[in-house]
Every structure is written in structure tokens, then in C-alpha cells.
Amino acid sequence: MNGVHDLGGLDGLGAVDPPPEEPVFYSEWEKRVFAMFVPALSAGINLDQFRHGIERMHPVEYLAGRYYEHWLHTIEGGLVERGIIDEQELEERTRHFLENPDAPLPEVENAEQTDAFLQVYKAGASTRRESDTEPRFAAGDQVRVVNINPTGHTRSARYLRGKTGVVERVYEAFVFPDTNARDEGENPEPVYSVRFDAAEVWGADGGGERHTIYFDLWEPYLESA
Amino acid sequence: MTTTPQTGSPPPVAGRFAASDAEVAARVKALESLMIEKGMMTEQAVDRIAELYEREVGPHNGARIVARAWTDPEFKQRLLEDATSACAELGIGGAQGEDMVVVENTDDVHNAIVCTLCSCYPWPTLGLPPNWYKYPAYRARMVKEPRAVLSDEFKLNLPDDQEIRIWDTSAEVRYWVLPQRPPGTEGLSEEELAVLVTRDSMIGVGVVPEPKG
Numbered sequence: 384m385n386g387v388h389d390l391g392g393l394d395g396l397g398a399v400d401p402p403p404e405e406p407v408f409y410s411e412w413e414k415r416v417f418a419m420f421v422p423a424l425s426a427g428i429n430l431d432q433f434r435h436g437i438e439r440m441h442p443v444e445y446l447a448g449r450y451y452e453h454w455l456h457t458i459e460g461g462l463v464e465r466g467i468i469d470e471q472e473l474e475e476r477t478r479h480f481l482e483n484p485d486a487p488l489p490e491v492e493n494a495e496q497t498d499a500f501l502q503v504y505k506a507g508a509s510t511r512r513e514s515d516t517e518p519r520f521a522a523g524d525q526v527r528v529v530n531i532n533p534t535g536h537t538r539s540a541r542y543l544r545g546k547t548g549v550v551e552r553v554y555e556a557f558v559f560p561d562t563n564a565r566d567e568g569e570n571p572e573p574v575y576s577v578r579f580d581a582a583e584v585w586g587a588d589g590g591g592e593r594h595t596i597y598f599d600l601w602e603p604y605l606e607s608a
Numbered sequence: 609m610t611t612t613p614q615t616g617s618p619p620p621v622a623g624r625f626a627a628s629d630a631e632v633a634a635r636v637k638a639l640e641s642l643m644i645e646k647g648m649m650t651e652q653a654v655d656r657i658a659e660l661y662e663r664e665v666g667p668h669n670g671a672r673i674v675a676r677a678w679t680d681p682e683f684k685q686r687l688l689e690d691a692t693s694a695c696a697e698l699g700i701g702g703a704q705g706e707d708m709v710v711v712e713n714t715d716d717v718h719n720a721i722v723c724t725l726c727s728c729y730p731w732p733t734l735g736l737p738p739n740w741y742k743y744p745a746y747r748a749r750m751v752k753e754p755r756a757v758l759s760d761e762f763k764l765n766l767p768d769d770q771e772i773r774i775w776d777t778s779a780e781v782r783y784w785v786l787p788q789r790p791p792g793t794e795g796l797s798e799e800e801l802a803v804l805v806t807r808d809s810m811i812g813v814g815v816v817p818e819p820k821g
Contacts, residue, residue: 391724391776393748399761401740401813407662410629412636417661417736418654419643421703426648434726450727450742452632459639468642476638477631484634488651489644497653504660507732509706510780538778540724542751554707557780574779585752592755594772599779 384435384534387442391542392585409449416451419458421500428461430510431564435536436460512571514556519602520575524550527608528577528600536564539604543596547608548579551597559601572602661736669700670733670784671805673710674816675798678789687786688712695733705732705782711775712786713812718766719773719785720758720812722750730782734810741811751776762813785812792818 390396408414423433436457437445445453462468480486520526527547528539538560556571563569579596581589627635643649673695677684687694691708695701708730711719723729727742740746749757754772758764766772775783787809793801796819808814 388725390744390748392752393744394752396745396748399740399743399746399749399757401738401761405738407666407736408658410633412629412633414658415636415640415654418657419640419649421657422643422649422653437726446744448627449632450739452627455632455636455639459635462639462643467646467648468639473635473638473642476641477635480634480637480641481631484630484637488637488641491644491647491650492652493647493650494652497650497656500649500653501656501660504657504665504703505701507701507703507706511707538725540776540778542724554779554781574781576781581752590752592753592772594754594774596751596774596776598776599781601779 384438384536385532385541386438387440387445388438389541391540413449413451416454416458420454421503423458423461424503425500426462426467427465428458429563431536431558431560432461432566433457434560435564438536510558510569511554512556512558512569514571514573516556516573518553518573518575520550520553520573520605520607522550522553525608526550526575526577526600526605528604529606531604533561535561537561537604539600540598542584543579543598546579546583548577548583548598550575551578552576554599557601559603561603574599574601575605577605661731665702665732666735667733667805667807667810668802669698669735670730670807670810671802672698673700673733674786674805674810675802677786678801679798684786691784700732702732704728705730707780708733708782708784710784710786711773713788713815715770715788717771717773718812719775719783720750720754721775721777721783721785722747723777724748724751725778728777728782730784733784734807738807750774758813762808764814784810786810787814787816790816790818 437453440456459473463470525547528543528545530545531539554574557574558569559572576597576599581592581594584596677687683694687710691710695708713719724747727737729737751774754774758766777783804816804819806814806816809816
């Protein structure tokens with residue numbers, strides 16, 4: 384979707400303003416939302432659906448919300464959509480904890496489940512897949528990013544659609560986000576690292592700078608140029 | 609002449625935005641309590657997972673890899689050919705680093721990473737990303753005016769003839785930067801070198817400083 388998340392090249396957002404030091408988590412709630420990531424994936428929200436849930440936030444909320452509010456939004460939305468959690472119950476429970484912030488959480492132990500979660504963080508879960516399909520492009524090929532504007536999830540960024548670049552590397556096949564986000568299957572497709580000149584992307588003067596952008600694109604996002 | 613009323617104009621977007629910290633905290637606690645009741649997680653899991661990223665996984669991991677690459681040319685070659693396997697030699701890997709690629713800084717080329725679509729970042733070697741990496745300004749500007757971002761925001765002034773390569777990590781490959789070894793470090797051990805390596809130098813918004821004194 385052509386959403387607010389697709390930020391490449393947007394002007395007017397102000398300074399980056401990096402602080403010298405930052406804690407890993409600013410507050411207890413940030414920590415708790417972070418830790419819901421793998422449990423949410425385990426509940427059936429795949430990585431692309433997780434991202435798409437964030438992309439569907441209202442642009443104002445997306446830009447103004449703190450980072451882990453994005454995660455909160457997609458986890459609660461995903462669980463409600465799947466009927467795992469009832470929205471009304473979540474609202475009532477929220478009011479309860481607003482009035483009683485120190486009320487305890489249910490005491491449940493499940494060491495086996497905790498170990499299984501930790502194993503996912505430690506071992507990872509690659510989305511690279513075996514595929515018999517021969518990649519259509521090779522390193523050195525000129526390619527153009529096709530002009531698509533799907534309303535669902537995609538990892539083809541707007542700032543590169545219609546632009547021409549050169550294939551730098553050919554990777555193996557990875558789960559295709561567009562279909563995976565719609566529960567229409569993993570449909571693994573080869574991924575290419577494609578090199579773009581700033582002048583191709585931002586105009587003859589490269590937006591006033593000379594640099595190179597490397598962007599990874601799944602095969603359906605590309606055509607020969 | 610009629611006057612236009614200045615109040616009562618409906619807002620352009622519906623919704624109640626910018627929740628307070630207390631409101632978000634209550635909502636998180638509500639969600640967590642429901643997830644616990646449904647057997648999806650426990651408080652203990654939250655604590656253990658958070659602890660992993662507060663204590664074990666962080667940029668010190670990437671720094672160890674960089675220091676090894678600076679002192680062991682064969683390791684460096686393996687790192688540039690297959691970063692995931694090379695990192696695994698030091699027991700480093702995991703979620704959001706399943707398929708890593710390391711790009712090398714040289715006198716001619718300076719690399720930096722960004723994720724314009726979300727906040728992809730190599731967790732196993734760099735830890736969780738800082739807020740500025742995840743927030744709109746860096747993501748928007750880094751692909752369009754990286755030289756200005758580096759000089760204005762990170763006080764990193766690169767030579768005009770050094771090419772800047774921006775790796776927009778849009779798919780599932782996680783890139784990070786092998787910074788240049790600073791001068792004045794010839795006599796240092798691998799452990800001493802690792803202490804010098806900064807997170808920012810592995811993102812590409814900094815370089816490794818020369819040792820003090």
C-alpha cells in the first residue's frame with residue numbers, strides 16, 4: 384500500500400537528533416510490547432502481516448506514536464482480527480488497568496514455552512526457502528522496478544518504482560511478502576540487490592548529492608530494462 | 609462584511625491520537641493479561657526475552673566480529689563472503705540476523721544502512737535499533753541526502769570523493785558495516801580493538817575513533 388510507512392525521500396520531517404545514549408527500553412511497557420513479538424508470531428501472525436498491521440495505522444498516529452506503539456497496534460489488531468482476543472474485553476481491561484495501574488497480572492508459569500520462545504530469538508527463523516526456479520536476472524543486468532500500486536502489503540518502495548538500476552547480487556528465494564501478508568502462501572521468489580544512482584532516483588543533480596542506493600527487490604517487482 | 613467563525617471547524621482526520629504514557633501502559637497491561645490468560649505467554653517469558661536484549665545481545669557482539677576481521681585476514685574474507693556463517697563461528701546469530709551481509713568501508717567507499725519501509729536491523733550483531741533509526745526523519749532523509757545527514761546530524765564529514773553507498777534493507781537480508789581500522793591501533797590486541805568499535809560505525813553513521821592518549 385502507498386502508506387505513510389513508505390518514507391524514502393520525504394522532506395520536512397526535521398532533524399534526526401540522535402542522543403548520545405539511549406536505554407534499550409524507555410519504560411516497562413516498551414519492554415513488554417517488545418517481548419510480545421514472538422508470542423504473536425506463534426499465535427499465527429506472520430512477519431509480513433505484522434508489518435502490514437503497522438502500515439495500516441492512521442498516518443497521524445504512525446508519525447506521532449512512539450515506536451513500540453506501532454508494535455502494540457499490530458499485535459492487538461492481529462489478535463482481534465483472528466478472534467483470539469475480543470476488542471470489547473480489551474477495552475474493558477484497559478479501563479481496569481488505567482484505574483488500577485498496580486493490579487497484578489495473572490500468575491501463570493510455563494517454562495517450556497519460555498524456552499521455546501527464547502530458542503526462536505537465539506536461532507532465528509529465516510524466510511529463505513529452497514526453490515527450483517531459475518532466477519530470471521543475473522548480476523550486471525539492467526532492471527526497472529515495475530510500477531505497481533497495490534493496496535495490500537508490498538516491499539517495493541514508491542521512491543524506486545519506475546527507476547532503472549543494475550543487479551548487484553542475486554540471492555536465493557525468500558518468502559514473497561505480498562502474498563504471505565494476504566494468507567495466500569509463501570510463494571518464494573528470488574531476491575536481488577539492485578544498485579541505483581542518486582541521479583536516476585532524485586533527478587540529474589541527484590538531489591544535490593552523489594551517492595548510490597542499494598535496494599533488495601523480489602523478482603516480481605522487476606522487469607528487464 | 610461577514611466574519612468567518614474561527615472555532616468549531618471539524619478536524620481534518622478523525623481519531624484520538626497521541627495517547628499518554630499511562631494510557632498506553634494500561635493498554636499494554638490489558639493485552640498482556642489477556643495473552644497470559646489465553647496461554648500465549650507468561651510474565652516470566654517477558655522478563656527473560658527482555659533480559660536477552662538488555663544484557664546479552666548488543667553492539668558488543670558486532671564489535672567482536674569487527675575486531676576479529678581486523679586481525680585475521682582469512683576471517684575477514686569469510687565474513688565478507690558469508691557473514692552469517694562467519695558470525696556463527698563466534699557463536700553470534702539469531703532472529704533478524706538469519707541472513708546477514710557485511711559491507712566493507714574503504715578509503716573510496718563509505719557504507720551506511722537504513723530501512724525506509726520499517727526498521728529492519730541486524731539484531732544479533734548490533735542489538736535492538738536506537739529510536740532515531742526507527743523514526744521518520746532518518747528513514748526519509750538517508751536515501752536522499754546522506755552526506756548532509758551524516759555531516760549535520762552525526763558530525764561525520766566524509767571526503768567529497770568518497771562514494772557513499774546506502775543499503776536500504778527492504779527485504780530479509782540484514783546488512784551492516786565493517787568499519788575501517790583507525791590509525792594508531794597497530795599494537796592493540798583483538799580484545800582492545802573490540803572496545804573501540806562503536807555501534808554507529810557499524811550502522812555507518814560514524815567511524816571508529818582513534819584511541820585516546
